[in-house]
Amino acid sequence: MKRMRVAAASLACALVFISVTGSFVPRFDYSRQDREHINSGPSRGHWLGTDDLGRDRFARLLHGTRISILLAPAASALSMLLAFGIGAIPGFAGGFAERAAKTAIDLVLSIPWLFLLLMVRATLPLNTSPAASVTITFLVLGLLGWAAPARILLARARSMRQAEFIILARSTGAAPFRLLSKHVMPNLRPILLAQFWISVPLFILSEANLSILGLGVAEPLPSLGSLLRELETVLSLRADIWRFVPLVMLVLLVSSLQIAVSEREVSL
Amino acid sequence: MITIVAGGFISATLVRYAPGFGTDERQLDARLSGDSIQAIQNAHADERNIVRFYFVSVCKTFRGNLGMSRSLNRPVRQLLQERAAVTAAVAGKGLALSWSAAVLIVFATWFFRTPALGIPVTLLSGMLLCLPAGVLALLAILLNQPGSLVIALIVYPKVHRYLSNLVEAARGLSHITTARAKGISEPRVFFWHVVPVIKREVLALAGVSIGIAIGAAIPVEALCGIAGIGQLAWQSALGRDLPLLNNVAMLVIACVVLANSGADLLSEERRHPA
Numbered sequence: 096m097k098r099m100r101v102a103a104a105s106l107a108c109a110l111v112f113i114s115v116t117g118s119f120v121p122r123f124d125y126s127r128q129d130r131e132h133i134n135s136g137p138s139r140g141h142w143l144g145t146d147d148l149g150r151d152r153f154a155r156l157l158h159g160t161r162i163s164i165l166l167a168p169a170a171s172a173l174s175m176l177l178a179f180g181i182g183a184i185p186g187f188a189g190g191f192a193e194r195a196a197k198t199a200i201d202l203v204l205s206i207p208w209l210f211l212l213l214m215v216r217a218t219l220p221l222n223t224s225p226a227a228s229v230t231i232t233f234l235v236l237g238l239l240g241w242a243a244p245a246r247i248l249l250a251r252a253r254s255m256r257q258a259e260f261i262i263l264a265r266s267t268g269a270a271p272f273r274l275l276s277k278h279v280m281p282n283l284r285p286i287l288l289a290q291f292w293i294s295v296p297l298f299i300l301s302e303a304n305l306s307i308l309g310l311g312v313a314e315p316l317p318s319l320g321s322l323l324r325e326l327e328t329v330l331s332l333r334a335d336i337w338r339f340v341p342l343v344m345l346v347l348l349v350s351s352l353q354i355a356v357s358e359r360e361v362s363l
Numbered sequence: 364m365i366t367i368v369a370g371g372f373i374s375a376t377l378v379r380y381a382p383g384f385g386t387d388e389r390q391l392d393a394r395l396s397g398d399s400i401q402a403i404q405n406a407h408a409d410e411r412n413i414v415r416f417y418f419v420s421v422c423k424t425f426r427g428n429l430g431m432s433r434s435l436n437r438p439v440r441q442l443l444q445e446r447a448a449v450t451a452a453v454a455g456k457g458l459a460l461s462w463s464a465a466v467l468i469v470f471a472t473w474f475f476r477t478p479a480l481g482i483p484v485t486l487l488s489g490m491l492l493c494l495p496a497g498v499l500a501l502l503a504i505l506l507n508q509p510g511s512l513v514i515a516l517i518v519y520p521k522v523h524r525y526l527s528n529l530v531e532a533a534r535g536l537s538h539i540t541t542a543r544a545k546g547i548s549e550p551r552v553f554f555w556h557v558v559p560v561i562k563r564e565v566l567a568l569a570g571v572s573i574g575i576a577i578g579a580a581i582p583v584e585a586l587c588g589i590a591g592i593g594q595l596a597w598q599s600a601l602g603r604d605l606p607l608l609n610n611v612a613m614l615v616i617a618c619v620v621l622a623n624s625g626a627d628l629l630s631e632e633r634r635h636p637a
Contacts, residue, residue: 198365202373205366205620206612207578209496210596214374214612219598291552300495302581308597309498342498349493 123154159317173237182245186252431478434602450591457514570626
Protein backbone atom coordinates (compact mmCIF):
# COMPACT_ATOMS: atom_id res chain seq x y z
CA MET A 96 0.00 0.00 0.00
CA LYS A 97 2.88 2.31 0.86
CA ARG A 98 4.48 1.62 -2.54
CA MET A 99 1.20 2.46 -4.23
CA ARG A 100 1.00 5.75 -2.34
CA VAL A 101 4.57 6.63 -3.30
CA ALA A 102 3.83 5.77 -6.94
CA ALA A 103 0.64 7.89 -6.86
CA ALA A 104 2.45 10.84 -5.26
CA SER A 105 5.26 10.55 -7.86
CA LEU A 106 2.72 10.51 -10.69
CA ALA A 107 0.97 13.59 -9.28
CA CYS A 108 4.32 15.40 -8.96
CA ALA A 109 5.27 14.42 -12.54
CA LEU A 110 1.94 15.78 -13.87
CA VAL A 111 2.42 19.02 -11.94
CA PHE A 112 6.00 19.36 -13.25
CA ILE A 113 5.08 18.65 -16.88
CA SER A 114 2.09 21.00 -16.92
CA VAL A 115 3.81 23.86 -15.10
CA THR A 116 7.10 23.77 -17.02
CA GLY A 117 5.49 22.86 -20.36
CA SER A 118 3.07 25.75 -20.22
CA PHE A 119 6.00 28.20 -20.11
CA VAL A 120 7.48 26.88 -23.38
CA PRO A 121 6.70 29.52 -26.07
CA ARG A 122 5.93 26.79 -28.61
CA PHE A 123 2.90 25.77 -26.55
CA ASP A 124 0.76 28.89 -26.81
CA TYR A 125 -2.81 28.03 -25.80
CA SER A 126 -4.48 30.87 -27.74
CA ARG A 127 -2.55 30.79 -31.05
CA GLN A 128 -4.87 29.86 -33.90
CA ASP A 129 -3.60 27.87 -36.86
CA ARG A 130 -6.19 28.68 -39.51
CA GLU A 131 -4.63 26.15 -41.91
CA HIS A 132 -5.35 23.25 -39.55
CA ILE A 133 -8.80 23.45 -38.05
CA ASN A 134 -10.19 20.39 -36.28
CA SER A 135 -7.21 18.38 -37.46
CA GLY A 136 -5.98 15.09 -36.01
CA PRO A 137 -2.65 14.49 -34.27
CA SER A 138 0.42 15.48 -36.31
CA ARG A 139 4.06 16.52 -35.77
CA GLY A 140 3.08 20.15 -35.38
CA HIS A 141 0.07 19.45 -33.16
CA TRP A 142 0.58 16.32 -31.04
CA LEU A 143 -3.08 16.07 -30.02
CA GLY A 144 -4.53 17.83 -33.04
CA THR A 145 -6.35 21.16 -33.09
CA ASP A 146 -9.80 22.31 -31.99
CA ASP A 147 -12.50 24.04 -34.05
CA LEU A 148 -10.56 27.34 -33.89
CA GLY A 149 -7.26 25.75 -34.89
CA ARG A 150 -5.74 25.95 -31.39
CA ASP A 151 -3.23 23.32 -30.34
CA ARG A 152 -4.93 20.81 -28.04
CA PHE A 153 -1.69 19.75 -26.33
CA ALA A 154 -0.80 23.35 -25.46
CA ARG A 155 -4.31 23.91 -24.10
CA LEU A 156 -4.06 20.70 -22.07
CA LEU A 157 -0.78 21.86 -20.47
CA HIS A 158 -2.18 25.29 -19.59
CA GLY A 159 -5.54 23.88 -18.46
CA THR A 160 -3.90 21.37 -16.16
CA ARG A 161 -1.66 24.10 -14.74
CA ILE A 162 -4.67 26.29 -13.90
CA SER A 163 -6.52 23.43 -12.18
CA ILE A 164 -3.41 22.19 -10.40
CA LEU A 165 -2.41 25.59 -9.03
CA LEU A 166 -5.81 27.02 -8.19
CA ALA A 167 -7.50 23.97 -6.64
CA PRO A 168 -4.95 23.92 -3.75
CA ALA A 169 -5.43 27.70 -3.34
CA ALA A 170 -9.20 27.22 -3.07
CA SER A 171 -8.64 24.32 -0.70
CA ALA A 172 -6.39 26.49 1.50
CA LEU A 173 -9.12 29.15 1.65
CA SER A 174 -11.64 26.47 2.62
CA MET A 175 -9.39 25.22 5.41
CA LEU A 176 -8.97 28.76 6.73
CA LEU A 177 -12.75 29.18 6.83
CA ALA A 178 -13.22 25.71 8.31
CA PHE A 179 -10.78 26.58 11.08
CA GLY A 180 -12.58 29.85 11.79
CA ILE A 181 -16.11 28.44 11.61
CA GLY A 182 -15.42 24.96 13.04
CA ALA A 183 -12.37 24.85 15.29
CA ILE A 184 -12.61 28.21 17.09
CA PRO A 185 -16.31 27.94 18.08
CA GLY A 186 -15.77 24.25 18.90
CA PHE A 187 -13.01 25.20 21.30
CA ALA A 188 -14.95 28.18 22.70
CA GLY A 189 -18.17 26.17 23.28
CA GLY A 190 -21.53 27.66 24.31
CA PHE A 191 -23.57 29.77 21.88
CA ALA A 192 -20.72 30.03 19.33
CA GLU A 193 -20.51 26.26 19.08
CA ARG A 194 -24.28 25.86 18.68
CA ALA A 195 -24.39 28.59 16.01
CA ALA A 196 -21.48 27.01 14.13
CA LYS A 197 -23.13 23.58 14.25
CA THR A 198 -26.38 25.00 12.86
CA ALA A 199 -24.54 26.78 10.04
CA ILE A 200 -22.59 23.60 9.18
CA ASP A 201 -25.77 21.47 9.20
CA LEU A 202 -27.53 24.01 6.99
CA VAL A 203 -24.77 24.06 4.37
CA LEU A 204 -24.34 20.27 4.45
CA SER A 205 -28.08 19.74 3.96
CA ILE A 206 -27.87 21.38 0.52
CA PRO A 207 -26.44 19.00 -2.11
CA TRP A 208 -22.90 20.20 -3.00
CA LEU A 209 -23.44 20.46 -6.74
CA PHE A 210 -26.79 22.19 -6.33
CA LEU A 211 -25.27 24.76 -3.98
CA LEU A 212 -22.32 25.31 -6.28
CA LEU A 213 -24.42 25.74 -9.41
CA MET A 214 -26.88 28.01 -7.65
CA VAL A 215 -24.16 30.31 -6.31
CA ARG A 216 -22.07 30.33 -9.51
CA ALA A 217 -25.09 30.90 -11.74
CA THR A 218 -26.09 33.96 -9.71
CA LEU A 219 -22.64 35.56 -10.11
CA PRO A 220 -21.56 37.49 -13.25
CA LEU A 221 -21.13 35.19 -16.25
CA ASN A 222 -19.92 37.59 -18.96
CA THR A 223 -16.61 38.48 -17.31
CA SER A 224 -12.99 38.46 -18.48
CA PRO A 225 -11.24 35.04 -18.51
CA ALA A 226 -9.03 35.98 -15.54
CA ALA A 227 -12.06 37.12 -13.54
CA SER A 228 -13.94 33.92 -14.39
CA VAL A 229 -11.03 31.81 -13.08
CA THR A 230 -10.92 33.86 -9.88
CA ILE A 231 -14.69 33.70 -9.37
CA THR A 232 -14.87 29.95 -10.03
CA PHE A 233 -12.14 28.96 -7.59
CA LEU A 234 -13.19 31.59 -5.05
CA VAL A 235 -16.71 30.14 -5.01
CA LEU A 236 -15.24 26.66 -4.50
CA GLY A 237 -13.06 27.92 -1.66
CA LEU A 238 -15.85 29.88 0.00
CA LEU A 239 -18.37 27.02 -0.11
CA GLY A 240 -16.20 23.99 0.57
CA TRP A 241 -15.62 24.62 4.28
CA ALA A 242 -18.59 22.79 5.79
CA ALA A 243 -17.40 19.16 5.82
CA PRO A 244 -13.89 19.95 7.19
CA ALA A 245 -15.44 22.39 9.69
CA ARG A 246 -17.63 19.62 11.12
CA ILE A 247 -14.58 17.40 11.72
CA LEU A 248 -12.54 20.28 13.17
CA LEU A 249 -15.40 21.32 15.45
CA ALA A 250 -15.72 17.81 16.88
CA ARG A 251 -11.95 17.54 17.45
CA ALA A 252 -11.67 21.02 19.00
CA ARG A 253 -14.62 20.28 21.30
CA SER A 254 -12.96 17.09 22.50
CA MET A 255 -9.77 19.08 23.20
CA ARG A 256 -11.59 21.63 25.38
CA GLN A 257 -11.43 19.35 28.41
CA ALA A 258 -8.04 17.79 27.62
CA GLU A 259 -5.55 17.79 30.50
CA PHE A 260 -2.89 19.80 28.68
CA ILE A 261 -5.43 22.53 27.90
CA ILE A 262 -6.65 22.67 31.50
CA LEU A 263 -3.03 22.84 32.64
CA ALA A 264 -2.23 25.64 30.19
CA ARG A 265 -5.37 27.52 31.27
CA SER A 266 -4.44 27.18 34.94
CA THR A 267 -1.04 28.76 34.22
CA GLY A 268 -2.85 31.81 32.85
CA ALA A 269 -2.48 31.26 29.11
CA ALA A 270 -4.62 33.69 27.09
CA PRO A 271 -7.25 32.27 24.66
CA PHE A 272 -5.17 33.33 21.62
CA ARG A 273 -2.09 31.60 23.00
CA LEU A 274 -4.15 28.48 23.76
CA LEU A 275 -5.38 28.43 20.19
CA SER A 276 -2.07 29.12 18.51
CA LYS A 277 0.26 27.09 20.71
CA HIS A 278 -1.91 24.16 21.83
CA VAL A 279 -5.02 23.73 19.67
CA MET A 280 -3.58 24.56 16.26
CA PRO A 281 -0.63 22.08 16.41
CA ASN A 282 -3.05 19.30 17.38
CA LEU A 283 -5.44 20.15 14.55
CA ARG A 284 -2.69 20.43 11.93
CA PRO A 285 -2.80 16.75 10.79
CA ILE A 286 -6.59 16.97 10.32
CA LEU A 287 -6.29 20.26 8.46
CA LEU A 288 -3.62 18.79 6.19
CA ALA A 289 -5.64 15.66 5.49
CA GLN A 290 -8.79 17.68 4.76
CA PHE A 291 -6.76 20.00 2.54
CA TRP A 292 -5.57 17.10 0.37
CA ILE A 293 -9.06 15.56 0.27
CA SER A 294 -10.52 18.86 -0.94
CA VAL A 295 -8.02 19.36 -3.80
CA PRO A 296 -9.35 16.53 -6.06
CA LEU A 297 -12.91 17.41 -5.05
CA PHE A 298 -12.38 21.00 -6.22
CA ILE A 299 -10.75 19.87 -9.48
CA LEU A 300 -13.81 17.70 -10.18
CA SER A 301 -16.22 20.47 -9.18
CA GLU A 302 -14.49 22.96 -11.48
CA ALA A 303 -14.78 20.39 -14.27
CA ASN A 304 -18.52 20.03 -13.63
CA LEU A 305 -19.02 23.80 -13.62
CA SER A 306 -17.02 24.27 -16.82
CA ILE A 307 -18.89 21.48 -18.63
CA LEU A 308 -22.11 23.35 -17.82
CA GLY A 309 -20.58 26.60 -19.11
CA LEU A 310 -20.24 28.22 -15.67
CA GLY A 311 -16.53 27.72 -15.12
CA VAL A 312 -13.42 29.23 -16.69
CA ALA A 313 -14.24 31.47 -19.68
CA GLU A 314 -12.66 31.21 -23.14
CA PRO A 315 -9.95 31.56 -24.34
CA LEU A 316 -8.37 30.44 -21.04
CA PRO A 317 -8.36 26.64 -20.80
CA SER A 318 -8.97 24.49 -17.73
CA LEU A 319 -9.37 20.75 -17.40
CA GLY A 320 -13.13 21.25 -17.20
CA SER A 321 -13.44 23.59 -20.17
CA LEU A 322 -11.37 21.16 -22.28
CA LEU A 323 -13.89 18.44 -21.44
CA ARG A 324 -16.66 20.54 -23.00
CA GLU A 325 -15.26 19.43 -26.34
CA LEU A 326 -16.73 16.00 -25.62
CA GLU A 327 -20.15 17.52 -26.43
CA THR A 328 -19.20 17.53 -30.11
CA VAL A 329 -17.63 14.07 -30.21
CA LEU A 330 -19.54 11.90 -32.66
CA SER A 331 -17.88 8.54 -32.15
CA LEU A 332 -15.45 7.08 -29.64
CA ARG A 333 -13.10 5.53 -32.21
CA ALA A 334 -12.81 8.45 -34.62
CA ASP A 335 -12.13 11.11 -31.95
CA ILE A 336 -10.19 9.11 -29.40
CA TRP A 337 -7.52 11.83 -28.84
CA ARG A 338 -10.22 14.19 -27.61
CA PHE A 339 -10.43 12.00 -24.51
CA VAL A 340 -6.85 12.82 -23.48
CA PRO A 341 -7.99 15.65 -21.10
CA LEU A 342 -10.33 13.13 -19.47
CA VAL A 343 -7.46 10.65 -19.04
CA MET A 344 -5.33 13.46 -17.58
CA LEU A 345 -8.13 14.38 -15.15
CA VAL A 346 -8.62 10.78 -14.03
CA LEU A 347 -4.85 10.29 -13.57
CA LEU A 348 -4.51 13.50 -11.59
CA VAL A 349 -7.54 13.01 -9.34
CA SER A 350 -6.89 9.30 -8.71
CA SER A 351 -3.21 9.88 -7.91
CA LEU A 352 -4.16 12.61 -5.44
CA GLN A 353 -6.81 10.39 -3.86
CA ILE A 354 -4.47 7.42 -3.50
CA ALA A 355 -1.61 9.58 -2.20
CA VAL A 356 -3.71 10.62 0.83
CA SER A 357 -3.60 7.60 3.11
CA GLU A 358 -6.68 5.99 4.67
CA ARG A 359 -5.27 6.65 8.13
CA GLU A 360 -5.10 10.39 7.57
CA VAL A 361 -8.60 10.49 6.08
CA SER A 362 -10.19 8.73 9.03
CA LEU A 363 -8.50 10.87 11.67
CA MET B 364 -38.16 23.03 9.02
CA ILE B 365 -35.67 25.74 10.06
CA THR B 366 -33.12 24.29 7.62
CA ILE B 367 -35.63 24.32 4.75
CA VAL B 368 -36.77 27.90 5.40
CA ALA B 369 -33.17 29.12 5.90
CA GLY B 370 -32.02 27.35 2.74
CA GLY B 371 -34.81 28.96 0.74
CA PHE B 372 -33.86 32.35 2.18
CA ILE B 373 -30.20 31.90 1.20
CA SER B 374 -31.14 31.03 -2.39
CA ALA B 375 -33.57 33.96 -2.60
CA THR B 376 -30.90 36.35 -1.28
CA LEU B 377 -28.35 35.07 -3.81
CA VAL B 378 -30.69 35.64 -6.72
CA ARG B 379 -31.85 39.02 -5.42
CA TYR B 380 -28.29 40.38 -5.40
CA ALA B 381 -27.18 38.62 -8.60
CA PRO B 382 -26.23 40.90 -11.49
CA GLY B 383 -29.06 41.17 -13.97
CA PHE B 384 -31.81 40.64 -11.40
CA GLY B 385 -34.94 42.62 -12.20
CA THR B 386 -34.02 43.25 -15.82
CA ASP B 387 -36.52 42.32 -18.47
CA GLU B 388 -35.75 42.17 -22.18
CA ARG B 389 -39.15 43.77 -22.90
CA GLN B 390 -37.70 47.01 -21.48
CA LEU B 391 -35.59 47.26 -24.67
CA ASP B 392 -38.65 47.09 -26.92
CA ALA B 393 -38.82 50.52 -28.63
CA ARG B 394 -42.54 50.11 -29.37
CA LEU B 395 -43.45 50.22 -25.65
CA SER B 396 -44.39 53.55 -24.08
CA GLY B 397 -42.75 54.99 -20.97
CA ASP B 398 -45.75 53.93 -18.85
CA SER B 399 -45.50 50.35 -20.09
CA ILE B 400 -41.78 50.17 -19.31
CA GLN B 401 -42.47 51.65 -15.88
CA ALA B 402 -45.16 49.00 -15.32
CA ILE B 403 -42.67 46.23 -16.25
CA GLN B 404 -40.13 47.70 -13.82
CA ASN B 405 -42.78 47.90 -11.09
CA ALA B 406 -43.56 44.20 -11.55
CA HIS B 407 -40.24 43.46 -9.79
CA ALA B 408 -40.75 46.13 -7.11
CA ASP B 409 -42.18 43.68 -4.57
CA GLU B 410 -38.98 41.60 -4.86
CA ARG B 411 -36.56 44.45 -4.06
CA ASN B 412 -36.91 44.08 -0.28
CA ILE B 413 -35.69 40.51 0.12
CA VAL B 414 -36.88 40.02 3.72
CA ARG B 415 -40.39 41.25 2.89
CA PHE B 416 -40.49 39.24 -0.33
CA TYR B 417 -39.35 36.08 1.42
CA PHE B 418 -41.76 36.45 4.34
CA VAL B 419 -44.70 37.00 1.98
CA SER B 420 -43.70 34.08 -0.27
CA VAL B 421 -43.27 31.69 2.70
CA CYS B 422 -46.75 32.71 3.98
CA LYS B 423 -48.17 32.11 0.48
CA THR B 424 -46.38 28.76 0.27
CA PHE B 425 -48.10 27.60 3.45
CA ARG B 426 -51.44 28.53 1.82
CA GLY B 427 -50.51 26.50 -1.29
CA ASN B 428 -49.79 29.48 -3.56
CA LEU B 429 -46.24 29.18 -4.94
CA GLY B 430 -46.45 32.12 -7.35
CA MET B 431 -45.68 32.44 -11.05
CA SER B 432 -42.43 31.64 -12.83
CA ARG B 433 -41.20 34.75 -14.65
CA SER B 434 -38.91 32.94 -17.09
CA LEU B 435 -41.33 30.15 -18.04
CA ASN B 436 -44.53 32.18 -17.49
CA ARG B 437 -46.32 29.32 -15.77
CA PRO B 438 -47.51 28.64 -12.20
CA VAL B 439 -44.60 27.32 -10.09
CA ARG B 440 -46.84 24.74 -8.47
CA GLN B 441 -47.72 23.23 -11.84
CA LEU B 442 -44.07 23.18 -12.92
CA LEU B 443 -42.94 21.49 -9.72
CA GLN B 444 -45.68 18.87 -9.95
CA GLU B 445 -44.74 17.98 -13.52
CA ARG B 446 -40.99 17.99 -13.03
CA ALA B 447 -40.85 16.32 -9.61
CA ALA B 448 -42.38 13.17 -11.05
CA VAL B 449 -39.70 13.03 -13.78
CA THR B 450 -36.82 13.55 -11.33
CA ALA B 451 -38.30 11.03 -8.89
CA ALA B 452 -38.43 8.45 -11.66
CA VAL B 453 -34.90 9.13 -12.96
CA ALA B 454 -33.28 9.40 -9.50
CA GLY B 455 -35.33 6.44 -8.20
CA LYS B 456 -34.19 4.19 -11.05
CA GLY B 457 -30.61 5.35 -10.57
CA LEU B 458 -30.73 4.66 -6.84
CA ALA B 459 -32.30 1.23 -7.36
CA LEU B 460 -29.64 0.33 -9.92
CA SER B 461 -26.71 1.55 -7.83
CA TRP B 462 -27.92 -0.12 -4.63
CA SER B 463 -28.65 -3.42 -6.40
CA ALA B 464 -25.18 -3.43 -7.97
CA ALA B 465 -23.43 -2.46 -4.71
CA VAL B 466 -25.29 -5.04 -2.58
CA LEU B 467 -24.76 -7.81 -5.15
CA ILE B 468 -21.06 -7.06 -5.47
CA VAL B 469 -20.50 -6.78 -1.72
CA PHE B 470 -22.31 -10.09 -1.20
CA ALA B 471 -20.33 -11.77 -4.01
CA THR B 472 -17.07 -10.46 -2.53
CA TRP B 473 -18.06 -11.85 0.89
CA PHE B 474 -19.14 -15.18 -0.57
CA PHE B 475 -16.23 -15.85 -2.94
CA ARG B 476 -13.49 -13.98 -1.03
CA THR B 477 -11.18 -13.85 -4.03
CA PRO B 478 -8.96 -10.93 -5.06
CA ALA B 479 -9.89 -11.68 -8.68
CA LEU B 480 -13.27 -10.10 -7.92
CA GLY B 481 -12.26 -7.53 -5.31
CA ILE B 482 -9.48 -5.77 -7.25
CA PRO B 483 -11.40 -4.99 -10.49
CA VAL B 484 -14.43 -3.86 -8.50
CA THR B 485 -12.31 -1.53 -6.35
CA LEU B 486 -10.58 -0.19 -9.46
CA LEU B 487 -13.93 0.42 -11.18
CA SER B 488 -15.45 2.27 -8.23
CA GLY B 489 -12.21 4.23 -7.77
CA MET B 490 -12.28 5.28 -11.40
CA LEU B 491 -15.95 6.28 -11.22
CA LEU B 492 -15.09 8.49 -8.23
CA CYS B 493 -12.60 10.34 -10.46
CA LEU B 494 -15.11 11.17 -13.19
CA PRO B 495 -17.15 14.38 -13.00
CA ALA B 496 -20.93 13.95 -13.23
CA GLY B 497 -20.94 16.15 -16.33
CA VAL B 498 -18.53 13.86 -18.18
CA LEU B 499 -20.63 10.81 -17.34
CA ALA B 500 -23.70 12.65 -18.66
CA LEU B 501 -21.88 13.53 -21.91
CA LEU B 502 -20.70 9.93 -22.31
CA ALA B 503 -24.28 8.73 -21.76
CA ILE B 504 -25.46 10.99 -24.59
CA LEU B 505 -22.64 9.72 -26.82
CA LEU B 506 -23.42 6.07 -26.06
CA ASN B 507 -27.20 6.67 -26.12
CA GLN B 508 -27.73 5.57 -22.51
CA PRO B 509 -30.46 6.77 -20.10
CA GLY B 510 -29.90 9.48 -17.47
CA SER B 511 -30.81 7.06 -14.68
CA LEU B 512 -27.71 5.01 -15.54
CA VAL B 513 -25.54 8.11 -15.06
CA ILE B 514 -27.08 8.74 -11.64
CA ALA B 515 -26.48 5.07 -10.78
CA LEU B 516 -22.81 5.40 -11.80
CA ILE B 517 -22.42 8.51 -9.63
CA VAL B 518 -24.10 6.99 -6.56
CA TYR B 519 -22.67 3.46 -6.91
CA PRO B 520 -19.00 4.07 -5.93
CA LYS B 521 -19.96 5.93 -2.75
CA VAL B 522 -22.47 3.25 -1.69
CA HIS B 523 -20.15 0.41 -2.62
CA ARG B 524 -17.15 1.86 -0.80
CA TYR B 525 -19.10 2.46 2.43
CA LEU B 526 -20.96 -0.87 2.29
CA SER B 527 -17.80 -2.89 1.70
CA ASN B 528 -16.04 -1.07 4.55
CA LEU B 529 -18.95 -1.91 6.86
CA VAL B 530 -18.96 -5.56 5.84
CA GLU B 531 -15.18 -5.81 6.20
CA ALA B 532 -15.40 -4.30 9.69
CA ALA B 533 -18.14 -6.81 10.60
CA ARG B 534 -15.99 -9.72 9.34
CA GLY B 535 -13.65 -9.27 12.29
CA LEU B 536 -16.39 -9.42 14.96
CA SER B 537 -16.03 -12.32 17.38
CA HIS B 538 -19.57 -13.73 17.01
CA ILE B 539 -19.14 -13.83 13.22
CA THR B 540 -15.80 -15.64 13.54
CA THR B 541 -17.49 -18.11 15.91
CA ALA B 542 -20.38 -18.66 13.50
CA ARG B 543 -17.98 -19.38 10.66
CA ALA B 544 -15.85 -21.65 12.86
CA LYS B 545 -18.98 -23.68 13.63
CA GLY B 546 -19.33 -24.34 9.91
CA ILE B 547 -22.39 -22.19 9.18
CA SER B 548 -22.69 -21.49 5.47
CA GLU B 549 -21.43 -18.12 4.18
CA PRO B 550 -24.85 -16.83 2.95
CA ARG B 551 -26.37 -17.69 6.32
CA VAL B 552 -23.57 -15.91 8.18
CA PHE B 553 -24.04 -12.90 5.91
CA PHE B 554 -27.82 -12.58 6.22
CA TRP B 555 -28.23 -13.72 9.84
CA HIS B 556 -25.18 -12.23 11.47
CA VAL B 557 -23.65 -9.49 9.32
CA VAL B 558 -26.83 -7.77 8.06
CA PRO B 559 -28.33 -7.18 11.56
CA VAL B 560 -25.02 -5.63 12.70
CA ILE B 561 -24.76 -3.13 9.81
CA LYS B 562 -28.50 -2.42 9.39
CA ARG B 563 -28.47 0.98 11.13
CA GLU B 564 -25.51 2.32 9.17
CA VAL B 565 -27.00 1.05 5.93
CA LEU B 566 -30.23 2.95 6.64
CA ALA B 567 -28.24 6.14 7.28
CA LEU B 568 -26.35 5.54 4.03
CA ALA B 569 -29.67 5.14 2.19
CA GLY B 570 -30.69 8.61 3.39
CA VAL B 571 -27.38 10.14 2.32
CA SER B 572 -27.53 8.45 -1.10
CA ILE B 573 -30.87 10.15 -1.85
CA GLY B 574 -29.13 13.52 -1.37
CA ILE B 575 -26.29 12.43 -3.69
CA ALA B 576 -28.80 11.32 -6.34
CA ILE B 577 -30.70 14.62 -6.18
CA GLY B 578 -27.45 16.59 -6.42
CA ALA B 579 -26.34 14.48 -9.40
CA ALA B 580 -29.68 14.99 -11.13
CA ILE B 581 -28.87 18.67 -11.80
CA PRO B 582 -25.97 18.29 -14.27
CA VAL B 583 -27.42 15.06 -15.65
CA GLU B 584 -30.82 16.60 -16.42
CA ALA B 585 -29.28 19.85 -17.68
CA LEU B 586 -26.93 18.06 -20.10
CA CYS B 587 -29.16 15.14 -21.12
CA GLY B 588 -32.17 17.40 -21.68
CA ILE B 589 -34.40 15.64 -19.13
CA ALA B 590 -37.27 17.93 -18.06
CA GLY B 591 -36.96 17.38 -14.31
CA ILE B 592 -36.35 19.42 -11.16
CA GLY B 593 -32.58 19.53 -11.85
CA GLN B 594 -33.10 21.17 -15.21
CA LEU B 595 -35.65 23.52 -13.64
CA ALA B 596 -33.14 24.55 -10.95
CA TRP B 597 -30.57 25.18 -13.66
CA GLN B 598 -32.95 27.27 -15.79
CA SER B 599 -34.26 29.26 -12.83
CA ALA B 600 -30.75 30.13 -11.62
CA LEU B 601 -29.62 31.27 -15.08
CA GLY B 602 -32.88 33.15 -15.69
CA ARG B 603 -32.72 34.90 -12.26
CA ASP B 604 -36.26 33.60 -11.69
CA LEU B 605 -36.63 34.32 -7.97
CA PRO B 606 -40.04 32.70 -7.22
CA LEU B 607 -39.09 29.54 -9.09
CA LEU B 608 -35.56 29.15 -7.68
CA ASN B 609 -36.82 29.85 -4.19
CA ASN B 610 -39.35 27.01 -4.37
CA VAL B 611 -36.98 24.61 -6.15
CA ALA B 612 -34.32 25.20 -3.47
CA MET B 613 -36.85 24.59 -0.69
CA LEU B 614 -38.07 21.42 -2.42
CA VAL B 615 -34.54 20.05 -2.92
CA ILE B 616 -33.50 20.84 0.66
CA ALA B 617 -36.77 19.38 1.99
CA CYS B 618 -36.16 16.12 0.09
CA VAL B 619 -32.60 15.83 1.43
CA VAL B 620 -33.55 16.74 5.01
CA LEU B 621 -36.55 14.38 5.00
CA ALA B 622 -34.49 11.52 3.57
CA ASN B 623 -31.79 11.98 6.21
CA SER B 624 -34.27 12.44 9.06
CA GLY B 625 -36.31 9.44 7.92
CA ALA B 626 -33.21 7.26 7.82
CA ASP B 627 -32.18 8.51 11.28
CA LEU B 628 -35.64 7.82 12.70
CA LEU B 629 -35.74 4.31 11.27
CA SER B 630 -32.29 3.48 12.58
CA GLU B 631 -33.20 4.88 16.02
CA GLU B 632 -36.36 2.74 16.05
CA ARG B 633 -34.28 -0.32 15.28
CA ARG B 634 -31.91 0.52 18.11
CA HIS B 635 -34.72 1.13 20.65
CA PRO B 636 -37.76 -0.95 19.55
CA ALA B 637 -40.98 0.07 21.31
